[in-house]
Amino acid sequence: MLHFIVFCLGTVTGSFLNVCIYRIPLGKSIIYPPSCCENCGHRLKPLELVPIISYISLAGRCRECGSKISLSYPIVEVITGILFLFLFNRFGLTYDLLSALILVSILIISTFTDIEHSIIPNKIVVPGMAAGFLTNILLHPDKLPYCLLGFLLGGGSLLLLAVISRGGMGGGDIKLFAMIGIFFGLKLTALSLLLAFILGSIGGLICIIFNLKKPKDTIPFGPFIALASIISLFFGNGIISWYLEMFF
Ligand SMILES: [Zn+2]
Numbered sequence: 001m002l003h004f005i006v007f008c009l010g011t012v013t014g015s016f017l018n019v020c021i022y023r024i025p026l027g028k029s030i031i032y033p034p035s036c037c038e039n040c041g042h043r044l045k046p047l048e049l050v051p052i053i054s055y056i057s058l059a060g061r062c063r064e065c066g067s068k069i070s071l072s073y074p075i076v077e078v079i080t081g082i083l084f085l086f087l088f089n090r091f092g093l094t095y096d097l098l099s100a101l102i103l104v105s106i107l108i109i110s111t112f113t114d115i116e117h118s119i120i121p122n123k124i125v126v127p128g129m130a131a132g133f134l135t136n137i138l139l140h141p142d143k144l145p146y147c148l149l150g151f152l153l154g155g156g157s158l159l160l161l162a163v164i165s166r167g168g169m170g171g172g173d174i175k176l177f178a179m180i181g182i183f184f185g186l187k188l189t190a191l192s193l194l195l196a197f198i199l200g201s202i203g204g205l206i207c208i209i210f211n212l213k214k215p216k217d218t219i220p221f222g223p224f225i226a227l228a229s230i231i232s233l234f235f236g237n238g239i240i241s242w243y244l245e246m247f248f
Pocket residue numbers: 037038039040041042062063064065066067
């Protein structure tokens with residue numbers, strides 16, 4: 001029962017993340033107006049606001065004007081629900097859970113704004129950095145130096161790459177990884193960097209092999225950064241100790 005409630009809370013949060021994903025890149029307020037159809041402005045009624053179920057019952061179309069509702073809405077809601085559930089299982093009812101929920105929510109927003117608008121907004125990443133520092137000051141003040149090092153490692157590595165590749169890495173990616181570094185500290189940031197480049201290379205190859213992108217096209221890196229960080233969040237410590245046992 002508790003798990004079901006956590007999943008539902010996740011989908012409701014996902015619904016709010018959708019508002020952020022759609023409105024922040026357009027410079028719109030995330031508070032006003034309340035949720036409405038992007039096409040005709042029809043205000044959503046309470047039943048049309050229920051995550052996932054409303055999309056299914058409306059068959060993916062606005063009740064008023066019949067325009068299509070993007071499939072990314074229910075996808076974000078499902079992903080957020082599932083991740084909230086897994087994080088609850090991983091961390092239990094602790095303050096670390098709160099920190100992880102904030103991080104994952106920001107990663108989900110960044111992934112979808114990067115896919116749909118090719119940007120990772122400052123309005124998401126900068127408050128995320130503040131939240132990262134704040135949760136660490138409150139929860140693990142002893143680890144604060146590692147947060148600063150994580151910030152420098154995450155942001156610095158990508159900044160260096162951006163300079164070497166002359167703009168091959170976007171400013172949003174650099175700031176996003178700096179933010180992840182604050183949450184993760186040194187070890188998990190290093191692992192996330194490694195995983196992000198491995199996943200990014202595999203993703204790039206798959207896009208080229210299946211003709212989804214041409215070799216010259218840019219592929220958003222944000223989703224790979226997010227995926228790598230989520231893997232690190234769940235399995236990072238396990239992967240690192242496995243690696244150390246294998247080679248040392
Ligand atoms: Zn409409």
